[in-house]
Amino acid sequence: MAEATLGKAKPDIASMIRVNQAGEYGAAQIYKGQLAVMGDDGPDSGAIHHMAEQEQRHLDAFDRMIVERNVRPTVLQPFWQVAGYALGAGTAIMGPRAAMACTAAVETEIDKHYQEQMEQLETENDPELLSKIAEFREEELEHKRVALEAGAEETPGYPVLSAAIRLGCKVAIGLSKRI
Numbered sequence: 001m002a003e004a005t006l007g008k009a010k011p012d013i014a015s016m017i018r019v020n021q022a023g024e025y026g027a028a029q030i031y032k033g034q035l036a037v038m039g040d041d042g043p044d045s046g047a048i049h050h051m052a053e054q055e056q057r058h059l060d061a062f063d064r065m066i067v068e069r070n071v072r073p074t075v076l077q078p079f080w081q082v083a084g085y086a087l088g089a090g091t092a093i094m095g096p097r098a099a100m101a102c103t104a105a106v107e108t109e110i111d112k113h114y115q116e117q118m119e120q121l122e123t124e125n126d127p128e129l130l131s132k133i134a135e136f137r138e139e140e141l142e143h144k145r146v147a148l149e150a151g152a153e154e155t156p157g158y159p160v161l162s163a164a165i166r167l168g169c170k171v172a173i174g175l176s177k178r179i
Contacts, residue, residue, distance in 0.1 A: 033088025
């Protein structure tokens with residue numbers, strides 16, 4: 001076992017795990033909301049199911065790290081459950097392209113977030129966390145690519161919708177690191 005996995009995690013590592021677990025939880029909720037509105041027969045339901053399965057795998061990995069490394073999860077999780085589901089359902093109500101616009105916006109911020117963490121981890125001795133973040137980042141980039149190919153940017157009001165969702169992600173990341 002690496003030093004970081006024994007006892008309490010280092011504060012920066014703990015913050016990374018906490019925020020990543022919260023983010024993956026929120027992402028899983030977004031897809032639940034989208035699928036609740038769009039159903040299993042929607043135009044992008046296959047892609048959404050695939051992305052939801054990957055997000056659940058990411059969440060499961062960070063859930064394990066929370067327990068194994070004795071990291072306190074965010075107390076905001078009940079809020080992220082409601083906010084994520086509402087964001088997913090709300091964008092799905094606007095239509096399939098808006099649901100994909102949501103994915104593109106979220107994944108834009110997650111890509112930046114994970115890239116920053118990978119740079120920070122270059123100085124830490126935590127190959128397990130670095131490996132998971134790198135793996136998950138690639139899948140998040142795949143989600144963004146799928147969303148853009150599905151017409152995310154063709155959503156009426158896309159720049160405003162995308163900016164609002166991205167701002168919400170930045171706020172959620174900032175709060176979940178600490179609270």
